[in-house]
Amino acid sequence: MEREYMEYDVVIVGAGPAGLSAACRIKQLNEEISVCVVEKGSEVGAHILSGAVFEPTALNELFPDWKERGAPLNTEVTGDDIYMLRNGDSGIKIPNFFTPKTMHNEGNYIISLGNLCRWLSEQAEAMGVEIFPGFAAAEVVYHEDGSVKGIATGDMGIGLDGQQKDSYMPGMELHGKYTLFTEGCRGQLGKQLIAKFELDKGVEPQHYGIGIKEIWKVPAEQHQQGLVVHTAGWPLSESGSAGGTFLYHIEDNQVVVGLITDLSYSNPHVSPFDEFQRYKHHPVAKQYLEGGERLAYGARAIAKGGLQSQPKMTFPGGLLLGDNAGTLNFAKIKGSHTAMKSGMLGAEVVVKAIAEDRASQDLVEFADAYKASWAWKELHTQRNFGPAQHKWGNIIGSAYAFIDINIFNGSLPWTLSDPTPDHEGMQLASESKKIDYPKPDGKLSFDKPSSVFLSNTNHEEDQPCHLTLKDDSIPMDVNYVKWDEPAQRYCPAGVYEIVEQEDGSKKFQINGQNCVHCKTCDIKDPSQNITWVCPEGAGGPNYPNM
Known part of the structure; x- marks a missing residue:
């Protein structure tokens, strides 16, 4: 059945920092250009999660008067503490002089990125941008010549059996002269575009981390508004994994706390969720949360x-921007400012192309604009931080980063390589150390079900599962045999379980309604058997201020 369609000059997929910055910049340059933004979350910001210490560089360019406009940057960083944790009760505070300068946060703000995106959407709508939350971009639509024509939103009202329910509503096509894909990390359509146009040809595989975050209300005497605390080492060091924690004091006696686990870890018994829970019992964290x-x-x-690891960001008819293209600066543990800048650069290139009456072309000039920008130069300066951490671990890797960034300002004449995809590094379960995680105490540490409840996650249960398997037999016949099916541990929401049936046999079970859309399964599955696809629009978490 032929779908209905709407035409715009520019279609933007994803109301995150890159997409909304692009929308605003387009309207600043030419208010006559029609722009729409589709967002799979129930509202703008519902699916946005970040630490987040925010560097306002790009915001200063986009809206120099952001303070007068009421942008939600309420807590300026007042202090930086960095610790190397030895074990569960001891650690060393690192003098600021010995930390890579990328970890210094003078002039930055602790924010809710979700709230910033809500504010950006208000600015965009005031300029005439049409924003459609609750509609998932499920499919790329192509012209006959293979160039991107736009996207189609997902059908609504399809039952678990694949049949149309009474509430069935077909998806709609949104056509544009150019389509900007700003879905965030491991975007579904971005992943397809990278494969179709071979955008990753000649570059190293992308590398990932899983970030788990909580917000706490703490006693006033334990709160130090503006304080930023980062740690490395324990607990991940016990399993030979890399990553680190963050703990930020925001306004209203609230503390943001989280753990980023590098998804290159090799021990299949690692559970990032449980590593995070036990971190909160360390004195460095406990003193603020108890x-x-x-x-x-x-x-x-x-x-x-x-x-x-950045793919080519241009293809006929569109651009891949923000974290969909991997613009995050891991040396800073920040990506919002670089995502915003990529969106603004994309907007400028698209506006010029439309003014020249060019449509559906490969905007190759974007590569030059990007390379001339401070965002590219920043990433180039700090390009060796991540590979150094992978090669040599937190301590030696950080020492290298200090020399490379603080002393040589990233000008050493080599670029470190990191060619192994994260999912390929998994050791056999039989050759790996089992980890006995302590039971949660319900005060500092918690279980997955009660955590997912706080994420306000909801999916219509009578719909096709959005976590699809290429081969249904692999979880039990391959992953369980080799790696004790690590999906039951790397998923931070309890989506994947091995359950025992009445006859004593074991079965792989997918609890899709728990999914918080983190994409870890799509990345870390050692057999690359799981594919994450968009559920019905408005499904997933509903974060109020993450």
């Missing part, structure tokens, strides 16, 4: 490969 109340929970993957 006696507090947990308010929110969520998780999201981040793309951390840097320039070495």
Whole structure:
């Protein structure tokens, strides 16, 4: 059946920092250009999760008067503490002089990125941008010549059996002269475009981390508004994994706390969720959280490969921008400012092409604009941070980063390589150390079901599962045999389980309604058997202020 369609000059997929910055910049340059943004979350910001210490560089360019406009940057960083944790009760505070300068946060703000995106959407709508939350971009639509024509939103009202329900509503096509894909890390359509146009040809594989985050309300005497605390080492060091924690004091006696686990880890018994729970019992974290109340929970993957892993960002009819293209600066643990800048650069190139009456072309000039920008130069300066951490671990890797970034300002005449995809590094379960995680105490540490409850995650149960398997037999016949099916541990939401049936046999079970859309399964499955696809629009988490 032929779908209905709407035509715009520019279609943007994803109301995150890159997409909304692109929309605003287009309207600033030419208010006559028609722009629409589709967002799969129930509202703008519902699926946005980040630490987040925010560097306002790009915002200063986009809206120099953001303070007068009421942008939600309420807490300026007042202090940086960095610790190397030895074990569960000891650690060393690192003098600021010995930390890579990328970890210094003078002039930055602790924010809710979700709230910033809500504010950006208000600015965009005031300029005439049409924003459609609750509609998932499920398919790329192509012209006959293979160039991108736009996207189609997903059908609504399809039952678990694949049949149309009474509530069935077909998806709609949105056509544009150019389509900007700003879905965030491991975007479904971005992944397809990279494969179709071979955008990753000649570059290293992307690398990822899984970030797990909570927001706490703490006693006033434990709160130090503006304080930023980062740690490395324990607990991940016990399993030979890399990553680190963050703990940020925001306004209203609230503390943001989280753990980023590098998804290159090799021990299949590692559970990033449980590593995070036991971290909160360390004195460095406990001193701020004890006696507090947990308010929110969520998780999201981040793309951390840097320039070495960035795909080509242009193809006929569109651009791949923001974390969909891996613009995050892992050396800073920040990506919002670089995502915004990529969106603004994309907007400028698209506006010029439309003014010249060019449509559906490969905007190759974007590559030059991007390379001339401060965002590219920043990523180039810090390009070796991630590979150094992978090669030599936190301590030696950080020492290298200090020399490379603080002393040589990233000008050493080589680029480190990191050619192994994250999913290929998994050791056999029989050759790996089992990890006995402590039971949660319900005060500082918690289980997955109560955590998912705080994420306000909801999916229509009578719909096709959006976590699809290429081969139904692989979870039990391959992954369970080789790696004790690591999906039951790397998923931070309890989506995947091995359950025992009445006859004593074991079965792989997918609890799709729990999914917080973090994309870890799509990335880390050692057999690359799981594909994440968009559920019905408005499904998933509903983060109020992550």
